[in-house]
Ligand code: SF4
């Protein structure tokens with residue numbers, strides 16, 4: 001039976017409920033008037049239920065799709081303005097005991113070299129990332145209790161935070177590692193991680209089991225209930241995601257929103273972020289093996305409807321997507337982008353040589369500086385802000401600030417301060433000119449006079465060589 005407060009995955013991600021919601025969504029999506037009512041409801045920014053959101057996703061009327069896109073843009077601007085938070089993945093190890101059929105790191109793939117970074121190698125990767133200008137990382141590692149035990153992950157986090165090169169520092173480490181125990185989540189929390197990210201891949205239990213034939217990840221309940229254990233372990237910022245293309249998109253879209261509703265119902269806090277990866281070619285993996293892979297057009301609709309359904313949740317898009325698709329979804333609700341990414345172990349130091357061990361092929365191969373320049377040219381403010389977690393604004397504290405709209409008083413000036421740092425320390429001369437122009441034009445838009453004055457003061461201090469200010 002469907003029970004969003006249940007501790008059991010088969011009850012909070014209930015198969016019958018998903019099928020019922022999908023049928024209803026297909027039927028209701030033909031009712032133009034009702035779809036317009038839902039669009040109007042989403043403008044109140046209180047979110048939508050999973051059946052309501054699925055109804056919008058199933059709507060194929062071009063005129064209504066345009067209205068959904070326009071509303072997504074409106075909501076995005078209201079909550080996130082023109083800021084885009086930047087981050088990069090850091091792959092620590094591609095040893096893995098799982099059998100995920102869509103990932104080249106699966107245990108039985110003998111084509112790729114296996115590698116685990118030493119602490120010294122991690123330090124060098126972090127310096128390379130710092131020298132690009134990154135402040136926020138997403139740490140990635142396969143599941144392998146012998147090669148990548150929790151102690152290794154904790155030691156690596158410590159190495160990352162303590163590595164300093166010139167003015168560089170990594171100020172927020174988000175962690176994407178396998179589902180684990182409450183005690184291990186507690187230790188990750190104590191190590192000062194930002195968001196704990198775990199993709200569900202697919203919510204369809206039978207397909208999940210077929211796609212994960214062996215290894216600890218093959219246990220659907222263990223994986224699906226991981227966020228509950230993470231929250232019980234004190235981590236209150238969690239990131240959800242499905243890998244679109246593994247299963248039918250509608251089923252997984254509904255499952256994802258039910259998961260968000262479950263966390264909100266049980267812990268009072270929904271997901272901090274939602275990522276929208278989709279099947280991507282890599283060694284041993286071809287797109288043709290996945291008949292459910294989704295088109296660019298559907299991908300954009302998914303992002304837009306997510307923006308309407310969960311207005312307070314950050315949406316993340318990686319370099320799996322091409323520059324053209326990223327440009328499109330940026331307007332529809334995406335709030336975080338990766339840039340200059342390498343998806344292989346040791347890729348930032350070794351460069352392209354190691355790309356044969358990449359977890360997925362990168363479509364957007366631009367450097368971070370090129371992406372920053374592109375964002376500036378398209379009217380966005382690239383932000384390297386990491387302030388909230390460092391100020392203790394996490395979980396329900398963070399959500400109440402977002403819901404009241406007050407978070408904008410922090411995000412806006414922080415975006416300018418961290419962009420200024422980037423321009424001073426890492427930007428090419430051309431990007432620096434465009435960035436300074438952006439800062440000058442945006443400073444005056446900070447609503448509160450006092451905040452504006454403090455931001456102007458801090459910008460001058462950064463110009464004078466000081467670093468790391470935040471609201
Ligand atoms: Fe291992 Fe993760 Fe790849 Fe699965 S997706 S094989 S758990 S690295």
Ligand code: SF4
Nearest residue numbers: 385386387388410411
């Ligand atoms: Fe994110 Fe908080 Fe910075 Fe805003 S102030 S960009 S919510 S870390």
